[in-house]
Amino acid sequence: MNNKDLYNYILGIADNSLILGQRLGELCGHGPTLETDIAGTNISLDLIGQTRSYYQYAAKIQGEGKSEDDIAFLRLERDYKNVLLVEQPNTHFGYVMGRQYLFDVYHLLLMQGLANSADETLAAIAKKGIKEVSYHKRFSGDWVKRLGDGTEESNEKMQEAIDDLWTYTDELFDLTESDEKMISEGIGVDASAFKNQYYDEVTALLKEANLQVPEGKYFIRGGKKGVHSEHMGYLLADLQYMQRTYPNMEW
Amino acid sequence: MTQAQTAHIDPHLIPTLEEVSDPEIPVLTVLDLGVIREAVEQNGLIKIKLTPTYSGCPAMDVIGDDLTAAFAKQGKKVEVDLVLAPAWSTDWISEKGLRKMEEYGIARPLKESADKEALLGNKKLVKCTNCGSTNTHLVSQFGSTACKALFQCDDCQEPFDYFKCLK
Numbered sequence: 001m002n003n004k005d006l007y008n009y010i011l012g013i014a015d016n017s018l019i020l021g022q023r024l025g026e027l028c029g030h031g032p033t034l035e036t037d038i039a040g041t042n043i044s045l046d047l048i049g050q051t052r053s054y055y056q057y058a059a060k061i062q063g064e065g066k067s068e069d070d071i072a073f074l075r076l077e078r079d080y081k082n083v084l085l086v087e088q089p090n091t092h093f094g095y096v097m098g099r100q101y102l103f104d105v106y107h108l109l110l111m112q113g114l115a116n117s118a119d120e121t122l123a124a125i126a127k128k129g130i131k132e133v134s135y136h137k138r139f140s141g142d143w144v145k146r147l148g149d150g151t152e153e154s155n156e157k158m159q160e161a162i163d164d165l166w167t168y169t170d171e172l173f174d175l176t177e178s179d180e181k182m183i184s185e186g187i188g189v190d191a192s193a194f195k196n197q198y199y200d201e202v203t204a205l206l207k208e209a210n211l212q213v214p215e216g217k218y219f220i221r222g223g224k225k226g227v228h229s230e231h232m233g234y235l236l237a238d239l240q241y242m243q244r245t246y247p248n249m250e251w
Numbered sequence: 252m253t254q255a256q257t258a259h260i261d262p263h264l265i266p267t268l269e270e271v272s273d274p275e276i277p278v279l280t281v282l283d284l285g286v287i288r289e290a291v292e293q294n295g296l297i298k299i300k301l302t303p304t305y306s307g308c309p310a311m312d313v314i315g316d317d318l319t320a321a322f323a324k325q326g327k328k329v330e331v332d333l334v335l336a337p338a339w340s341t342d343w344i345s346e347k348g349l350r351k352m353e354e355y356g357i358a359r360p361l362k363e364s365a366d367k368e369a370l371l372g373n374k375k376l377v378k379c380t381n382c383g384s385t386n387t388h389l390v391s392q393f394g395s396t397a398c399k400a401l402f403q404c405d406d407c408q409e410p411f412d413y414f415k416c417l418k
């Protein structure tokens with residue numbers, strides 16, 4: 001088996017959780033209500049926890065004596081493999097919930113596939129993750145419905161968020177070379193195979209939420225190849241600050 | 252299945268394990284919580300397999316340190332391994348643990364289907380830890396820690412935590 005491909009494959013999944021976890025973490029103490037604030041940080045904690053399991057495994061696969069922290073904090077922007085969707089900023093609460101929901105539906109389908117991976121460690125992380133991600137999806141889906149089917153203003157804002165974020169959804173189903181190799185070995189999950197299922201599910205909820213399903217066919221991609229949006233540098237500056245300023249610091 | 256049926260724990264280690272509690276729910280020992288998957292002593296080294304309740308549960312690092320400290324008092328060395336499979340379930344909390352949890356003010360997890368109904372707000376099923384009434388409502392799906400949701404009693408107005416069912 002090619003370790004480099006497995007390493008890349010793990011990072012492709014883990015970086016999504018890290019970056020979305022970081023985005024949600026930014027809201028700590030800034031949520032619109034105490035309950036949503038706590039929910040955001042709880043979801044962040046789940047995602048960062050999953051990230052730690054993936055990175056610990058990736059560090060072992062890499063075999064260069066690096067730690068999970070090295071992988072999280074000491075890479076350059078181009079080396080992060082997360083999709084563009086998860087790095088989009090917390091523009092307003094509608095964006096936060098819209099981004100979360102559009103990712104959660106994908107995330108759960110991916111975890112359900114990964115639970116059957118030929119790689120035991122990945123299957124174990126996924127099985128644990130399924131329980132958590134189902135809960136995230138229930139929460140974010142409820143909010144998309146509540147805002148979409150709420151007041152005129154909340155509907156307008158939720159629609160704006162969905163319209164903007166929609167352009168990042170197609171990238172979720174792109175396969176990198178490492179993805180394809182891992183799929184052929186029964187380790188990876190073929191995300192392109194559940195694309196229709198994804199859009200069916202999202203479409204049904206948007207309709208229930210009194211929201212228009214965007215019809216645009218223009219999609220933005222690049223994150224999976226390391227080509228990120230202008231927001232990513234700022235996010236990393238925040239994320240990596242301590243390790244860059246005080247190398248090797250521990251607490 | 253209960254913890255006792257599935258976990259392999261050397262009986263002579265139990266008294267010390269019972270001294271270590273969950274830092275977030277201090278009335279529960281690690282045995283009550285069902286997070287010890289294995290504890291054996293081999294050639295003077297105690298090997299413990301610990302499973303997290305939630306992936307990012309910060310209590311796990313603390314529990315690992317506390318286990319090491321508890322056995323260090325007896326001059327014994329501990330090796331703690333974090334294992335993810337099989338994934339922890341609220342079914343692994345012992346009956347004694349569930350009772351202590353309720354006395355502490357946290358409502359015990361309902362069965363899976365009832366839990367779903369309660370968290371979706373479809374049915375009133377979660378029992379108030381203050382007055383015992385099930386006339387309660389969900390305030391937030393996420394509570395003070397990842398494992399809990401926040402409820403409030405409509406009879407006595409008490410706000411309380413509910414330990415979510417995890418399967």
Ligand SMILES: [Zn+2]
Binds near residue numbers: 382383406409
């Ligand atoms: Zn009451």
